[in-house]
Amino acid sequence: xxxxNKICIALSVLLLTxxxxxxxxxxxxTFTNNNFWTSENNVTGYAYAFYDDFLGYGNxxxxxxxYFRTLSDDQAGGSFADWNYQNVPSSSTTWSDSWIEIxxxxxxLENVDKxxxxxxxxxxxxxxxxxxxxxxxxxxxxxxxxxxxxxxxLDITDDGYLYAARNNRDEVMxxxxxxxxxxCGNMYDNSSKKAxxxxxxxxxxxxxxxxxxxxxxxxxxxDGQSAPDASGASKFFNEAKSASGYIIDNKKYTLNDSxxxxxxxxxxxxxxxxxxxxxxxxxxxxHSTIDYTCSSTQISGLTKNAFEAYLxxxxxxxxxTALDKNDEPKEIIYRKKVGDKEVTDTVYSIxxxxxxxxxxxxxxxxxxxxxxxxxxxxxxxxxxxxxSTGYGICKYDNPAIEDAYRNQTGSNFTHAPIFWLSxxxxxxxxxxxxxxxxxxxxxxxxxxxxxxxxxxxxxxxxVGFSDPANNMGVSALIWEIRRERRCELMFDNWTxxxxxxxxxxxxxxxSSNHPDILLGANVTKDINNKVxxxxxxxxxxxxxKTRIFAKKHYWYPIPSGQLSxxxxxxxxxxxx
Numbered sequence: 001x002x003x004x005n006k007i008c009i010a011l012s013v014l015l016l017t018x019x020x021x022x023x024x025x026x027x028x029x030t031f032t033n034n035n036f037w038t039s040e041n042n043v044t045g046y047a048y049a050f051y052d053d054f055l056g057y058g059n060x061x062x063x064x065x066x067y068f069r070t071l072s073d074d075q076a077g078g079s080f081a082d083w084n085y086q087n088v089p090s091s092s093t094t095w096s097d098s099w100i101e102i103x104x105x106x107x108x109l110e111n112v113d114k115x116x117x118x119x120x121x122x123x124x125x126x127x128x129x130x131x132x133x134x135x136x137x138x139x140x141x142x143x144x145x146x147x148x149x150x151x152x153x154l155d156i157t158d159d160g161y162l163y164a165a166r167n168n169r170d171e172v173m174x175x176x177x178x179x180x181x182x183x184c185g186n187m188y189d190n191s192s193k194k195a196x197x198x199x200x201x202x203x204x205x206x207x208x209x210x211x212x213x214x215x216x217x218x219x220x221x222x223d224g225q226s227a228p229d230a231s232g233a234s235k236f237f238n239e240a241k242s243a244s245g246y247i248i249d250n251k252k253y254t255l256n257d258s259x260x261x262x263x264x265x266x267x268x269x270x271x272x273x274x275x276x277x278x279x280x281x282x283x284x285x286x287h288s289t290i291d292y293t294c295s296s297t298q299i300s301g302l303t304k305n306a307f308e309a310y311l312x313x314x315x316x317x318x319x320x321t322a323l324d325k326n327d328e329p330k331e332i333i334y335r336k337k338v339g340d341k342e343v344t345d346t347v348y349s350i351x352x353x354x355x356x357x358x359x360x361x362x363x364x365x366x367x368x369x370x371x372x373x374x375x376x377x378x379x380x381x382x383x384x385x386x387x388s389t390g391y392g393i394c395k396y397d398n399p400a401i402e403d404a405y406r407n408q409t410g411s412n413f414t415h416a417p418i419f420w421l422s423x424x425x426x427x428x429x430x431x432x433x434x435x436x437x438x439x440x441x442x443x444x445x446x447x448x449x450x451x452x453x454x455x456x457x458x459x460x461x462x463v464g465f466s467d468p469a470n471n472m473g474v475s476a477l478i479w480e481i482r483r484e485r486r487c488e489l490m491f492d493n494w495t496x497x498x499x500x501x502x503x504x505x506x507x508x509x510x511s512s513n514h515p516d517i518l519l520g521a522n523v524t525k526d527i528n529n530k531v532x533x534x535x536x537x538x539x540x541x542x543x544x545k546t547r548i549f550a551k552k553h554y555w556y557p558i559p560s561g562q563l564s565x566x567x568x569x570x571x572x573x574x575x576x
Contacts, residue, residue, distance in 0.1 A: 018534045037114040038501065041110060041243040043125050046108060050196065052099055054417030057287035057396075064416065066263070067289055067393060069494035073508055073517035074486070075390040076541030077300030088575055089280060094143055095559055098136045105133035106153040120188075127187035130179035131201050137176050138208045142215075142498060143556045145169050145225075154473035165568040166222040170232065173212050176474050177239065180205040185241070193274050193305040195334065199247060200276045203419035205242040211502050213434060218329045218504035223551045224573030226358035237431045243426035247275070247444060253421040255449055260363040262422070264290075264398040282405065282413045290401070290412040293393045294378055294385055301387030302365050302490075304419045304519040304538055308357040308469070310487055315457035317467045323356045327522045329369055349528065358453040364490050366392035368520050371539055373531045382407050389520025389541040395491065422450055426485045434477050447484055459484070471503055501554060510549035511542075518542045550574065 036042055058064030070077055071084060108129035112122050126496040133151075140147045146166035154161050183201040190197050199372040211234035216229040217261040247253065256262055256273040268277040281285055285443055291301055312321040322429035348369040354362040363389060370376030370392045375384035382403045385392060396404065398414060405411045429447040432438035463476040482503070489495045502508045511518045520539035522534060552574025563569055 001481075008335070008425070015152045019377045033111070035448075037111040038116065040115060040117040040121050040125075040549065042110070043058050043112065043115055043117070043121075047125065047128055047196070049104060050128070051102075051278075053132065053135070054276075054278055054418050057280070057414070057419060058291040058411070060286060062287050064287060064289055065493045066416065067293060067300075067396065069259045069497065071509070072494075072496040072500070074303060074306040074490060074496050075389075075515065076303050076518045076520065077298070080299050082545070083553055085553075085557055088560050088571070090559060090561045092559045094556065095562065098140045101136045102133055102146060102150065104151050105129045105136070106151060109133070109151075110153060123191050124188045127183040127313070128196050131183035131187070131196065131204060133205060134176045134179035134183070134208065137509065137526045138211070139171060141172060141176075142501060144558065145391065145555050147172060148569075149175055149218060151175075152197075161567055163566050166570065168224065168226075170216070170229070175541045176208065177236075180208065184246075193269055193277055195280060196276075199250075199252065201417060202243045202246045203275050203424060206240050206247070206424060206431075207235045207419075209240035209243060210431055211498065212534050213431065213501040213505075214242055214387060217434065219483045223504075223554060224404070224526070225518055225554065231283070234435065240427055241431040241435065244431065244446075247421070248428060250328075255421060255453055257453075258363075259453060260395060262417050262420060263396050264414055265412055266398070266401070270526075271420075275421065275424075277418055277420075278416040280413040280415055286405075287412045287414075287416075288408055288409050289396050289416075290398070290414065291409050294382055294393075294397055296383045296385065297406045299370075299385060299387040299392055301393065301520055301541060302391035303389055303517050303541060304518040305514065305519070306486070306490065307361070307365075307391065307521075308516075309359045309483055311456055311483070312356050313358075313455060316465060317469060319463055319468045324352075325354060328524055331525060348523075350376070360487055360490070364393065364395045368392075369523070371523070371532055372524065373529045379389070383554050387520070388539075390523060390539045391521055393491065422488055425450055426481070426488060430478075430481050430485065433475075433481050438477070447481060450484060450488055455485075470516035472503065473543030503555075506554055507549045509547055510547045512548060518546070540570075 017100040036046075050201045055065050058068070106129070109126060112125045112129070115122070137147070148161065148164050148377045150161055152161070165487045181203065184198060187196065187198045189199075204515055213233045216236065217233035218227055219225040221227040253275060254272045256271050262268075262271065262273060263285045265271060268274045268279070280400055285516045293330050308318050312323045312325070314321055314323055315320070318325050319432055330352060332347050333344060334340050334347060335344055350365060350369060351367045355369060366376060366377050366378060369390040370386050371388075371390040372386055375386050376385050376392060378392070378397060386474045387393070396414065401414070405413060425446040429438070429443060432442045438461060443459055444459065451458055459480055461477060464481055466476045467479060470476065472479065472482070474482070482499070485499065486496060500508055508514055510519065515535070518541050519535055520541045522537050523529070523534065523539055524537040526532070531541045552572070555575070557575035558569055558571050563571060
């Protein structure tokens with residue numbers, strides 16, 4: 001037994017760290033493809049590698065999916081201002097890593113039936129393989145559009161696959177839906193929040209189908225895409241509604257009392273909102289998300305455009321509220337310790353501005369401005385920090401964590417949410433609204449629960465007002481649901497960027513037409529500060545840099561190295 005445990009532990013470590021070449025024809029320690037598939041324990045060990053697919057807050061000193069992905073209208077920073085690609089790269093991990101994981105899933109699918117285990121177990125692990133294959137095809141399709149559909153683990157003799165042309169993205173997404181449906185119907189229905197199970201499958205399905213429904217509805221042929229597909233859009237919106245509805249109706253999850261507690265907790269296992277999360281452990285597996293938001297390195301701060309997306313406590317946007325909409329901060333004098341001495345300093349407080357806004361805003365950014373020439377010390381301890389826009393990001397920070405584990409690179413150990421209930425509420429409300437049959441009951445059982453937690457009045461089907469800022473050509477109701485999604489998921493999982501893709505609104509990242517996406521806080525009162533870059537009364541968050549939109553940015557370019565290997569792939573529109 002001890003020998004077997006050592007083998008399993010070694011195998012698990014191997015799978016979690018370097019699984020790319022696993023199950024090649026060469027022996028791997030004592031295992032080969034012929035003798036590995038003998039028990040469910042081995043299958044479980046093989047599937048551990050899939051957990052690395054969920055980056056969460058990142059690993060060690062590397063960046064994760066929260067905060068760091070700044071290509072949106074939510075954050076501005078000089079080093080993050082432009083598009084992911086200006087030219088065709090020779091290679092890309094976005095392309096290659098997805099194919100590695102699809103191959104891993106296909107290997108699992110080809111071998112499950114060999115294992116001596118129950119039919120229920122075989123169906124579960126087949127569901128895991130199909131779920132992860134669907135997940136990675138989703139990553140590829142939203143980035144590259146048409147891609148080859150491959151449902152076997154390829155080797156060097158598979159010329160028909162290796163040198164094939166790409167399949168139409170719509171066709172591939174039909175295969176993805178089939179995979180998702182199998183996973184939802186066959187995976188284990190357990191309550192673990194750190195295991196791939198039926199609830200995770202439904203959460204994935206809701207996300208993927210909502211993306212696909214919106215993409216098919218709003219895409220434009222003149223931008224190098226297919227014509228809109230109303231029937232296909234309706235189909236996927238209905239699938240998103242049913243998947244999110246499944247999670248809502250089974251009542252296994254409830255909202256956490258604290259919005260910020262979803263992001264800065266060292267224990268998400270007891271959080272009732274979590275469906276699936278990535279656990280970190282002090283001194284074992286850590287990340288740097290907090291560090292980069294509270295250190296001397298300048299933060300990529302919240303934009304003026306994002307700040308103004310948050311409703312006032314009367315439920316109205318800035319243009320329509322009866323509350324004080326003045327965005328000038330208030331200068332406050334305070335005493336602080338510097339070494340053994342007490343000194344007088346000033347801070348520009350925005351507490352009064354936050355008090356009349358959606359509560360999520362005060363749990364997302366600091367209550368004082370911090371920028372070049374005027375730093376700020378969160379919790380009155382640790383490092384002094386600045387933000388490119390003046391709006392520092394406190395969403396991930398936790399005052400209970402000692403500074404040695406807060407502001408040191410690779411030392412943070414708070415858990416990262418991956419799938420959670422508030423996102424499901426947003427998906428359900430949007431799918432219902434896009435289908436055109438939303439009811440007040442639909443809003444009350446989903447998005448209005450989020451509004452209540454945020455201290456806002458409930459949303460009604462009629463809305464009752466039309467925001468002049470609505471520049472997306474959608475109804476007042478859909479605009480408000482999109483606003484809710486933006487504010488609830490601020491800086492999360494690169495959500496905003498992909499939302500703009502699927503809504504066909506990527507042009508909103510063009511700073512020449514939308515200049516406030518690069519601006520920050522009002523610093524009119526700081527008249528003696530000569531170092532802070534300004535545009536009028538507001539901080540210039542990118543110090544004069546700009547971002548210009550082109551239609552080709554709806555797709556990533558196919559890496560040139562892949563085109564050399566297989567010219568049949570063809571290049572995406574605008575990148576030839």
